[in-house]
Amino acid sequence: MKTVGILSPGDMGHTVGERLKAHGLRVIAHLADRSARTRGLAEKAGIEEVDSYDSLVEMADVVLCILVPAEAGAAALTVAKALRRTGTDLLYADCNAVAPQTTIKIGRTITEAGGRFVDASIIGPPPRREGATRFYASGVHAGKLAKLEDYGLDVPVISDNIGDASAIKMCYAGMTKGLTALCTNLLVAAEALGIRDALFDEWGLSQEAMLKRVQGLPSMPPKSRRWVGEMEEIAATMAAVGMSPKFHEGAADIYRFVGASALADRTPEDPEEPSLEEMLKLLVGSLPTR
């Protein structure tokens, strides 16, 4: 394991690349069709640019696909074409927050083009510090991805089944981001109903952990737009096993609503964060009933 391709070095991807580079690997990316912000992050992380997807799949020992869920399928198709053109048997890990049935489809795209596919999912923040982030992996080639443990990543292998690594991510994020959406929904309603102070007083008596948790809500809006697709993948995961998809369809609604506000125009690097009160007042002001 010498060279890792990152597709693409956004918020999560460039931090992963930076970490692998710091542990001695060469990290490459093809950036022609990426945003100026992603190009800037890649440069900052010391990620080398290669001139085409063909070069990417020929030079890399493994490609990590780290994108928003809606882009995962198209990215795999692009790589599959490069695999056919070059005849390489690249190890390709889809690390995106997608439903197991979506991963299975993506896996088929890669393997039918001659690649070796690993289902992977990332739980935790961009891996700046030790022990906070895990790259769950499943599928018969998952052990090969786990070689990245020698280069600063934590890669627990769950099983031989494509879909299992995605499933754990769906259930995990369904809880954390589902709860964040639920909090947002209820607090905007409480503010609109004029009883938010009374609710916080009651939480102070009986739900102190919740009162503390919601203080973190103002960091969510810059991430809301990319969480819409993730919530839709979770809803699809629930529907596929026969459980209700409505929770996470509702969560997608909330993130769409927040994403349509000016609050979502901030980037995570922007130091100016609104207070919870400011955030709620702004969101109430943008309700269709006002």
Place this chain on the structure above:
Amino acid sequence: MKTVGILSPGDMGHTVGERLKAHGLRVIAHLADRSARTRGLAEKAGIEEVDSYDSLVEMADVVLCILVPAEAGAAALTVAKALRRTGTDLLYADCNAVAPQTTIKIGRTITEAGGRFVDASIIGPPPRREGATRFYASGVHAGKLAKLEDYGLDVPVISDNIGDASAIKMCYAGMTKGLTALCTNLLVAAEALGIRDALFDEWGLSQEAMLKRVQGLPSMPPKSRRWVGEMEEIAATMAAVGMSPKFHEGAADIYRFVGASALADRTPEDPEEPSLEEMLKLLVGSLPTR
């Protein structure tokens, strides 16, 4: 304040009656149309039976309506008829978990029949011990209901607006029971997907509070059937302010699903509680996809 009518002395109502009686009030109920279990709970609590709704509204200084949400409207209509027949100006507190717009409608039913209406909502468990349960009250007559503070109840008055006490309950229960439903949804899915152990291992690393919280899930099924209507009232509350009702429609789905299982046949008095593992296996077995 000498005599309190309880409509009806179920799980919550009989405990409220028992507490008021222990603090020196006379507590009455009309039980002709109630279940054998409710009649038994009333007797145990020392609640006196009166022969008709007319007697109830004539003898009581205040009637507390404590029912499942779906019965709240019909109960108010029954009381309104008794108010018209007897010409009394009863103080009537709707304590049910209903949407503000539902409370406003119920209040109209009572005031048009000559009664005085208080919007009330109960947050906390049946009030067996001091300080754990609050009866939030709003409306111009809320101060009169607060006289019950001399008899062992905690009755914070929020405002003069009918609907505010209901609103705080909707937002509070929307969180607590919404989160319980979300946990159930995701854990049944995790069990069905075969990754529940891996998810719990991950929670052990990064979501310890959640791991602890879900251990309490097996106490939920006996309450699931009556929570369906409450979730529907919360969904209606969200829709009325322009927020997404889908979360709580999903929560209603979950409680309907759990309520259809044998797990929901237990009563809260039954000491035999399944383990979380047993509960999840049974629920997965009843999925439509199995």
